[in-house]
Amino acid sequence: MPTELVFRDDAYAREIAARVVSAAPEGVVLDRTNFYARAGGQPGDAGVLRWDGGEMAVADTVKGPDDTVLHVPAPGASLPPDGAAVTAALDWDRRHRLMRMHTSLHLLCSLIPGAGVTGGQIGAEKSRLDFDLPDPPTKESLTEKLNELVAGNYAVTDAWISDEELDANPGLVRTLSVKPPRGSGRVRLVRIGGDGTPVDLQPCGGTHVRATGEIGRVEVAKIENKGKANRRVTLVLAGE
Incomplete structure (x- = not known):
C-alpha cells in the first residue's frame, strides 16, 4: 500500500497524525507522511515520531x-x-531552509535560460546547480537579479499534467541528470509567477515556499569551472 504524501498538497504540515504500517531497523512505514523522502537532489527530512509511551x-x-x-x-x-x-513532527527549521533553498534554485535556473542543468544538490547551508554553460554571468549580476526576483514575491504554485503532455513539451525539462518523477501517468509542474509568462515552470517533486519573498536574501557564493562547459553555481542564504 503506497504511503500518502501529505507534503505534496501541504508542504507546511509540520505535524500530522498517522498510523504505523510496519517498523523495522531500516525504517518505519506510515500510512501517510509529511516527511519528504530523499530524491532529486533534495535531502530526506528529519524529525521525530511520537506515540503513547x-x-x-x-x-x-x-x-x-x-x-x-x-x-x-x-x-x-x-x-x-x-x-x-x-x-x-518535522525538524521544521531544517525543512523550511531546504524549501527556501529549493525555491531559490528554481529562480537561479530561470536566470540562465537555454542551459541544461547537469547536476545539483540542495542543502540547508548551501545549494548548487551545475550548468552546461561555457560563459556564465558574474556572481554579482546573478546575486542582484536573484534578489530582484525574491523581492517580487512571486507566488509558487503547482499543477499536474499527463506524461503525454510532458512528452509534447520537452522544453519544460531543464535537468539533464535527473529525470522528472514519472510512472503514475502524471507529472507535477511547479510554477513561479503568473500564468501568462511565469518566472519559472518545470517538473519538480520537491517542496517549496509559497512565495519568493519568503526566501529572504540569497547570494551566489561562487561560480566554479567543473569541465569544458560545466559551471557550478553555489548559493547561500545571506546573513544566516
Missing part, C-alpha cells in the same frame, strides 16, 4: 519499496509498535 528520532527519510516512505531511525532509537497511532 514513546518516541523515535528520525535521522533520514528515503524511498521504500512499492511507493512507500521509510522513516529511518536514529542510532539506538526505539521503534514504534505496528499499528500504533503516531504524531509525525
Whole structure:
C-alpha cells in the first residue's frame, strides 16, 4: 500500500497524525507522511515520531519499496509498535531552509535560460546547480537579479499534467541528470509567477515556499569551472 504524501498538497504540515504500517531497523512505514523522502537532489527530512509511551528520532527519510516512505531511525532509537497511532513532527527549521533553498534554485535556473542543468544538490547551508554553460554571468549580476526576483514575491504554485503532455513539451525539462518523477501517468509542474509568462515552470517533486519573498536574501557564493562547459553555481542564504 503506497504511503500518502501529505507534503505534496501541504508542504507546511509540520505535524500530522498517522498510523504505523510496519517498523523495522531500516525504517518505519506510515500510512501517510509529511516527511519528504530523499530524491532529486533534495535531502530526506528529519524529525521525530511520537506515540503513547514513546518516541523515535528520525535521522533520514528515503524511498521504500512499492511507493512507500521509510522513516529511518536514529542510532539506538526505539521503534514504534505496528499499528500504533503516531504524531509525525518535522525538524521544521531544517525543512523550511531546504524549501527556501529549493525555491531559490528554481529562480537561479530561470536566470540562465537555454542551459541544461547537469547536476545539483540542495542543502540547508548551501545549494548548487551545475550548468552546461561555457560563459556564465558574474556572481554579482546573478546575486542582484536573484534578489530582484525574491523581492517580487512571486507566488509558487503547482499543477499536474499527463506524461503525454510532458512528452509534447520537452522544453519544460531543464535537468539533464535527473529525470522528472514519472510512472503514475502524471507529472507535477511547479510554477513561479503568473500564468501568462511565469518566472519559472518545470517538473519538480520537491517542496517549496509559497512565495519568493519568503526566501529572504540569497547570494551566489561562487561560480566554479567543473569541465569544458560545466559551471557550478553555489548559493547561500545571506546573513544566516
